[in-house]
Amino acid sequence: MRGLHRFALREGLAAHDPAGAVHPPARPHHLPRAIGVADVERLIAAAGSGDAPLIHRNRALLEVLYGTGARISEAVGLAVDDVEAGGEVVAGHVRLRGKGGRARVVPLGRYAGEALRAYLHRARPLISPSAPETRALFLNARGGRLTRQGAWEVLRSAAERAGLQGVSPHMLRHSFATHLLDGGADVRVVQELLGHASVTTTQVYTLVGVDGLRDAHAAAPPGAGRPTS
Numbered sequence: 001m002r003g004l005h006r007f008a009l010r011e012g013l014a015a016h017d018p019a020g021a022v023h024p025p026a027r028p029h030h031l032p033r034a035i036g037v038a039d040v041e042r043l044i045a046a047a048g049s050g051d052a053p054l055i056h057r058n059r060a061l062l063e064v065l066y067g068t069g070a071r072i073s074e075a076v077g078l079a080v081d082d083v084e085a086g087g088e089v090v091a092g093h094v095r096l097r098g099k100g101g102r103a104r105v106v107p108l109g110r111y112a113g114e115a116l117r118a119y120l121h122r123a124r125p126l127i128s129p130s131a132p133e134t135r136a137l138f139l140n141a142r143g144g145r146l147t148r149q150g151a152w153e154v155l156r157s158a159a160e161r162a163g164l165q166g167v168s169p170h171m172l173r174h175s176f177a178t179h180l181l182d183g184g185a186d187v188r189v190v191q192e193l194l195g196h197a198s199v200t201t202t203q204v205y206t207l208v209g210v211d212g213l214r215d216a217h218a219a220a221p222p223g224a225g226r227p228t229s
Helices: 002-010 037-045 053-068 072-076 110-126 148-162 169-182 187-194 199-219
Strands: 093-097 103-107
Touching: 037 053, 037 148, 037 169, 053 072, 053 093, 053 110, 053 148, 053 169, 072 148, 072 169, 103 187, 148 169, 169 187, 187 199
Parallel strands: none
Antiparallel strands: 093 103
8 A cells, every 4th residue: 555655656647646655563573473373272281181170270361361461460460359240250351450550451261261160160169268359360389379480380391291482471472472363363452362562562473474474475485386398
């Protein structure tokens, strides 16, 4: 579109270029890294498949981090009341509190919802039941609120078992955004889900998608598989 306006101006078909004052998002020095859906599934599966309370907690934590795009501080800051009402997970939504105390409501996907229900009903009541009552959603083994460091360790251990390198909580957030945009979600919807104050911040993820297309093109350029004459 910008090229069309420049062409019209150069050929005398337009008096001015309306796109001249419009600037695309600046390309950062380091684009956010995302992992594929298959790697996300491997990561969550590596949290364990048994019925131990902490396994349920770990799976629920990873599902929430990826399924909502939450920052790690937002995830460990969750209270039971942020996902539950009347003993039930609220209609598939979670209330996150982001930077500056801004709150947003993010839908819970099926997998995250199922993992949270299993944790709340079958695991959380068994984690240090003698500890003082707390409304924190994610508990440590002593019954207190899970810390950022504790959540990091959950992710690090699962990534190591899954054979994934360099996975971080923010990478899951990047993956959430990238997969939504790759699936056709509007960038402003993703902005709201991530809690970004400016859509310019969210537009960085569109560059991640473009880079993925460029890499795929380089690996298998058009015509590479055609027979030679």
